[in-house]
Structure formats: structure tokens, C-alpha cells
Amino acid sequence: METGRNPDRPDGSRDSDDRYRAHLERSRAVWDRWSDYYGLSERDFEPAREAAIDHLRLEPGDRVLEIGPGPGVNFERVRNEIGAGGELVAVDYSPGMVANARDRIEPRGWENIEVRLADATTADFDEPFDAALATLSLSCMPDIRRATETVYRSLAPGGRFVVLALRTIPSGPARILNPLLWRFFRWYANWNPDGDVAGSLAAVFDECEIVDTYLAGSAYTAVCTKRDAA
Template identity: 70%
Template sequence: MVTDRRDGNSPPSGSSTDDDHIAHLERSRTVWDRWSDWYEMSERDLEPMREAAIDRLDLRPGDRVLEIGCGPGVNFERIRHEIGPAGELVAVDYSPEMVEKARERVETHGWENVEVRRADATTAEFDEPFDGALATLSLSVMPDIRRATQTVSQSLVPDGTFVVFDIGTIPDGPARVLNPLIRRFLRWYANWNPDGDVVASLEAVFDNCTIVDTYMADTTYTVVCEKRKSA
């Protein structure tokens, strides 16, 4: 079971940016509630990239998996196929509409080992560790990317894997002149966090991170991070 000391609605106490954190969460709720009825297009078009990211988790039957920013549950069927009925998937999202649609998907398929909770991934806590974790097109919209990354790391078993498929600006070349437009679009479309750096946050928290796949002029990418084994 996932728990959250602040009911998933507030930032870490004592933060000097509490108001910004809350404001970002509320913008995310509004944006993703709005897009919840139109996610099928993204689900279909990005399926090969999401499937390739899940492959990188190298899941086994009986594994426990955490998904942050699960949206309407587009990854559930594939993950459950890998972990089987003996495994467990815990998924969190902040958008009430996305959570509702994810729960409807679970109920429709009768998946008893999939739990969907509404929570802020930067503050959520979990009762048991996970073998692997996944974030597809969600980490870059978190109000505090570094804190969300720490949440995942703390929730993984030693030697656990965190796979992130995400989107950003053009990293190099003359096409970088388009980055201001890309930033504006992503901010409007997905409440993308312009002050965050997904890769840098992952590298700061995890012991080993590698960009394993890139797509669309390197604006979308998959990163695999490994947590260090216990001594």
C-alpha cells in the first residue's frame, strides 16, 4: 500500500517554495484532467517507445513494480503481463480524472494485483520496496523532479531499476533555435517543468544512469538507472 503523510496534496514541509510546488501541482491537475479524454492518441503513437522502455526493466513473474505518473494506465497491461498474477503493480498519479480512468481500466480487466492511488510522487511513501520503477512522459512534469527521483530511489530494493521515458528540448545542433517554442508548447500542453532537468536529477540520485534510446531528434529519450547493491 502507498501512503502519504500529507494526503498527496502538499509539498515537503519547511520548503521555501511551498507555494510554487502547490501551484505547479494544481496546474498539472487542471492540464491532465483536461487531456484525460484525449490520451488515446498518445497511447497509440508512443506505444513502441513505451514498450521498449518497459523491456528495459527486465521484469520477472512475481516482481513488484512502481509506476509514477501513470495517467490512464496505458502501461498496465504490458507490466502485468511481465509480472503475472503473483506480482504487484502500484501506480500513482495526481490528476483525479487520470486516476479514475486508470481504475476503470483495472476494474474492466479484473486485475486484482494492480493498485492505483492519487498522490504527489514527490511526497508519496510506500510500505514495501519495489523491484523496478517506471515513469513514462511524467517525470518532467513533476513540481520537484529531484525529489520525485529520490522518492523512487528510496522505494526500490538494492539493485533495483528505474526506467524513465521522457521528453525535452533539442540538445544540440542548429535546430536548438526552436527550443524556446518547444518549451512554451510543452509548458502549455503538459505543464512541463522548465526549471527541472530529468537526466541531471537522475544522475544526482542514482549510482548509474545511461541514456539507452533517443527519438525525434533526441527530444524524447529513455534513461535506465540502477540502484547500488547493499554492501
């Protein structure tokens, strides 16, 4: 599992709250900047995103939560799996990405997909979801642990959370590239270097496993499950 510093914000810490807000606002600015150009990288990660959705094991009629959907690059595949009788609710903090995601929905008449402008750490939902997905988004959030807790709380018992995330290279001679990767991830996506995606997932979910790795381990997919009610 990935290691790193504790992403939790100490209760009552004004400095931590200020850092959280600053990171959130940088994320909004970064992803608004990329909202019209995301297609440049959309194809690069398509095989990894498709494999991540495979791990969700979706069925017709399922209700799915997507955290940080960007311009909705996963919408068509997810909707093909859940059918017109299912529902997809997507949450993103970037107004530019939300606008582009809605632009993808409207001409296709996908009435069972809803995109909300919201912070994933504080979002609240009326009904539980059967599955949740985050591709290349969770590792960019200012409080990864709280976002993970939001997903766990929002899933029905037995629900799966599949995460495609970024990190520096964990082992091997390619680690010499980590300083460059750190700077690139930070510039490109406002990546959170203090966050610990895999550690947060393991701490919050009842079962969690890294099932796929890419690019010398700098990208990976984790599958996490909320235990069935006793």
C-alpha cells in the same frame, strides 16, 4: 546528460513552496483536462514506451512502481511481464487520470494492480519494489529531484528505474525549434522547464545512463540502478 537549473526547493523558502503548490495544481488541472483524450497521443509514443518497459527486465512475481501512469497505458504490458503473482502500484496526482486508470483495471479483473491518488514527491510505501517506471511524467513534476528520491527510497537494492522523459533539443540545427517545443510542452503537459530530469537521476541513483533518444533528442529514455547492498 540534460542540463538545467537546480530543481530543489530551498528549505524554508515560502516563494519556492508557493511555486511548487502552483505547479502541482496546474498539473492536476492539465491532466484532468486531458484525461478523456489521452488516447490521441497514446499511440504516438507506444514504441518508446514499449522499449522503456523492455529496459526494466521484469520477471514474473516482480513488484513494480509506476509514477504518473495517466490512464494506465502501460498496465497491460507490465502485467504480462510480472504475471498474476506480481504487483503493480501506480501513483498519479490527477483525479481524472486515476479514475480512467481504475476504469481500465476493473473490467479486466487485474486484481494485482493498484492506483493511488498521491503526490509522487511525498508518497510512501510499506514494501520495496523490484523496479520502477515513469513514462512522460517525471519531467512534468514540480520537484523532480524529490520525486526521484521517492523512487530511490522505494526500490529494493539492485532495483531499476526506467524513465522516458521530454526536454528541449540538446544539440544540432533543430535547436531552432526549441522555443516552440518549450511552449508546446508547457501547454500540453505543464512541463517543468526549470527541472533537470537527467541531472536529478544521475545525482540520486548509483548508476544512470541515457540509452535511447527520439525526435532529435527531445525525448529520451534513461535507465538507472540502485546499487546492491554490500
